[in-house]
Amino acid sequence: MARAGDGRGPCSAAGEQPLNQQQQQQQGTSQVYPERLAEGRPQQGLFSRFLTHNQKCQLMLLKTLETNPYVKLLLDAMKHSGCAVNKERHFSCEDCNGNVSGGFDASSSQIVLCQNNICNQAHMNRVVTHELIHAFDHCRAHVNWFTNVRHLACSEVRAANLSGECSLVNEIFRLHFGLKRHHQTCVRDRAILSILAVRNISKEVAEKAVDEVFESCFNDHEPFGRIPHNQTYARYAHRDFQNRDRYYSNI
Amino acid sequence: MADSGGWRPPRPCETYRAEWEFCRSARHFLHHYYVHGKRPACEQWLRDLASCRDWEERRTAEAQRSLCESEQARVQAARKHTLVWALRQSPPADWHLPLPQEKDK
Numbered sequence: 531m532a533r534a535g536d537g538r539g540p541c542s543a544a545g546e547q548p549l550n551q552q553q554q555q556q557q558g559t560s561q562v563y564p565e566r567l568a569e570g571r572p573q574q575g576l577f578s579r580f581l582t583h584n585q586k587c588q589l590m591l592l593k594t595l596e597t598n599p600y601v602k603l604l605l606d607a608m609k610h611s612g613c614a615v616n617k618e619r620h621f622s623c624e625d626c627n628g629n630v631s632g633g634f635d636a637s638s639s640q641i642v643l644c645q646n647n648i649c650n651q652a653h654m655n656r657v658v659t660h661e662l663i664h665a666f667d668h669c670r671a672h673v674n675w676f677t678n679v680r681h682l683a684c685s686e687v688r689a690a691n692l693s694g695e696c697s698l699v700n701e702i703f704r705l706h707f708g709l710k711r712h713h714q715t716c717v718r719d720r721a722i723l724s725i726l727a728v729r730n731i732s733k734e735v736a737e738k739a740v741d742e743v744f745e746s747c748f749n750d751h752e753p754f755g756r757i758p759h760n761q762t763y764a765r766y767a768h769r770d771f772q773n774r775d776r777y778y779s780n781i
Numbered sequence: 782m783a784d785s786g787g788w789r790p791p792r793p794c795e796t797y798r799a800e801w802e803f804c805r806s807a808r809h810f811l812h813h814y815y816v817h818g819k820r821p822a823c824e825q826w827l828r829d830l831a832s833c834r835d836w837e838e839r840r841t842a843e844a845q846r847s848l849c850e851s852e853q854a855r856v857q858a859a860r861k862h863t864l865v866w867a868l869r870q871s872p873p874a875d876w877h878l879p880l881p882q883e884k885d886k
Contacts, residue, residue, distance in 0.1 A: 611872060612871065612872035612876075613872045613873070613876050614877075619877075619879075619880070638880055638881065639873065639875060639876050639878075640880065667866075668873065669869070669872050669873065669876065670868060670869055670872075671864070671866040671867065671868050671869055672866055672867045672868075672869055673866055674866075680865055681865060681866055684865040684866065698811070698812070698815050709814065709815055710814060710815075710818045711815075711816065711817065711818040712815060713815050713816040714816065743865050745862060746862040746863060746864065746865055747865060749859075749861075749862050750862065750864070751859065755859070757812075757816060759812040759815075762803075763812075766799075766800075766803070769796070770792075770796075773792060773793075773796075776789070776791065776792075777791045777792065777852070778791075780788055780789055780790065780791045780849075781791050781849050781852040781853055781856065
């Protein structure tokens with residue numbers, strides 16, 4: 531459920547670290563999101579230097595929710611499924627350990643945004659899209675996030691596939707050069723990274739789970755109906771979603 | 782499929798035209814090759830556009846049948862893989878509940 535970071539430090543410009551150097555052996559949710567289990571929220575007056583990160587996170591989140599076509603489709607789809615999203619209730623900007631960008635906390639039905647690791651609007655757009663896909667899966671299906679690694683793997687495959695994070699341009703920026711079917715390689719690799727970020731399991735177990743569910747989950751494009759490679763695809767998908775009543779009543 | 786009296790094409794004809802042109806674009810060719818390793822097949826969108834326009838002009842049963850079959854095939858193709866999980870009948874009961882620390886206040 532956590533979205534593995536791009537290997538950069540907090541808002542740095544370094545390239546992605548190779549897999550064997552990534553600090554992905556997190557011990558669990560509590561060590562990634564330390565504020566989640568703290569007793570009460572920290573007093574804002576004592577942590578004033580974090581207000582800047584928090585305010586920036588809140589502003590970028592608001593812009594994403596209001597303007598990004600991937601997110602607007604997901605919000606509509608979730609409302610249609612009975613899970614209307616409330617910004618104050620379902621999103622939380624927090625400091626996180628490691629280089630994780632965000633996560634979906636199924637126990638509280640809340641999306642965590644790592645305000646110390648999300649540094650620009652495009653990154654915020656991708657993180658919110660990624661986590662909303664997890665939230666959408668949680669809303670429409672019985673996903674055993676904590677007890678079934680195949681379920682977790684499926685949602686991570688879908689999130690990597692449909693969030694735009696494996697677009698050709700993003701992969702080139704990560705210095706991953708490939709063209710023919712490279713999208714699938716990226717989706718597989720990033721799904722494995724995301725699983726390892728939130729589960730204390732071996733890379734082999736994560737790989738096995740992803741490989742077992744890949745064909746089914748890679749081809750599950752709900753609610754987009756297609757793989758949205760960029761905002762144009764996302765707008766077409768949103769148009770189709772808004773037309774669904776006419777569509778299904780006439781086929 | 783609804784009765785012919787109340788039936789209309791599943792999508793506006795303009796949508797079929799837009800999908801066909803988008804499918805044929807160089808950008809989509811690149812994206813499709815990047816995902817699937819082969820060129821996209823766009824001919825069905827053109828056939829659907831022709832059927833849609835035929836329906837608008839002449840209301841033929843053939844146009845209606847052709848469009849329905851085409852869209853049913855798209856839906857079947859999208860649903861052919863067995864889901865990993867079971868779908869819910871209703872949303873999670875705790876989705877709208879207050880956060881645990883807010884409930885304790």
